[in-house]
Amino acid sequence: MAAPPARTEISAPYPNPSNAVARDGFGKLWDYVIGLLGLTGLIADARAALGFGTGVVLLRTTIYTRVGGVQMVSVDGGAPTSTGATTFTKQAATAFIEVESEAPGGGSGGNPTTTVSQQVFTAGGGGGSYGVGRYTGTLAGISVTVGLAGTAGGLNAAGGNGGTNSFGSLLTVPGGLGSPPGIAGGGQWSVGGTAGGGLPTGANILARAGGTSLQVLSSALGYLSSLQGGASGSGATNSYGAGAGGKYNGPGTASPQTGFAAQYDGRIVVREYA
Structure with missing residues (x-):
């Protein structure tokens, strides 16, 4: 040199x-x-x-989330902002991008009234799906949508489904389903788990459906086995993509109750490489 x-x-x-x-x-x-x-x-x-060879170089990391329901974007660890938070355009030097998308989980249903001899519970919400894809091309002005977390079910009403994450037409990742309203009763019965989001489309590296919430079992009045929500397609049970936990009440007389909302909205991470 x-x-x-x-x-x-x-x-x-x-x-x-x-x-x-x-x-x-x-x-x-x-x-x-x-x-x-x-x-x-x-x-x-x-x-x-400079003698470093021609290996792949990470140029920029862009993360799309929601804060208080408002879609936000953070670039390379910077503070989240709503400016430019709904579109993506690659840098001039970018050769390809990898998009990691984790959709939100579903909410859990609300419970009906119980009598003195009854208990009631709902299953947890289903987990959101997870997808990763690699893409090349123009990659300019791509519309980005981060799904909202599944809402809590109202009094004796079903929980809301988790929203869908989308990265233009390249990658679509469904959210988990909300669980039905609770069933009151005495004795022994069960409530089936709630389905997670279906398989992502466009995920050419990794595509995983959301997890089904655990089946709830009653072996005797006042006892149940689990209220855990479905895991994210990434495997997380307490983070992005996890479904809300189920709701229990009883035994005894009680008014109707609302369910729980999923804790996290969706998240989309875009990494640009040269």
């Missing part, structure tokens, strides 16, 4: 160097810069010129 020119090789005699000195000095500076950046100035060429 060429050495950088000395300051005097460009500017001597100061303050009015001769044309010959300036021409020769700037020629050396050009050789030095090209040695650093390569002929094109592209990152891959610069890495080759």
